[in-house]
Amino acid sequence: MVRRCRACDTVQWPPRPTCGTCHQTAFASHPVDPVGTVHTFSVVHRAFHPWFADRLPYGVAVVDVSGGSA
Ligand SMILES: [Zn+2]
Numbered sequence: 001m002v003r004r005c006r007a008c009d010t011v012q013w014p015p016r017p018t019c020g021t022c023h024q025t026a027f028a029s030h031p032v033d034p035v036g037t038v039h040t041f042s043v044v045h046r047a048f049h050p051w052f053a054d055r056l057p058y059g060v061a062v063v064d065v066s067g068g069s070a
Contacts, residue, residue: 004030036065 003012007024018025041061047053 001029002032003027033066036063038063 003015004010004027005012005019005022005024006026006028008019008022010019010021011030012019012027015027019027039062041059043057043059044052045057047056052058
């Protein structure tokens with residue numbers, strides 16, 4: 001799932017407080033195809049913020065999926 005702006009239908013990923021296109025703040029969940037192309041990824045072992053400290057390690061990836069990039 002990714003976020004889609006309710007005002008202009010722009011897909012938002014990563015999530016931001018306002019739409020990057022029209023600056024509105026109302027979003028809806030938008031399903032994307034679970035199959036895509038992984039361009040790069042990294043496994044994070046060090047928390048850059050205390051919220052992540054007990055969630056290590058976690059993965060971060062750049063993936064093209066249908067309906068937009070996430
Ligand atoms: Zn928008």
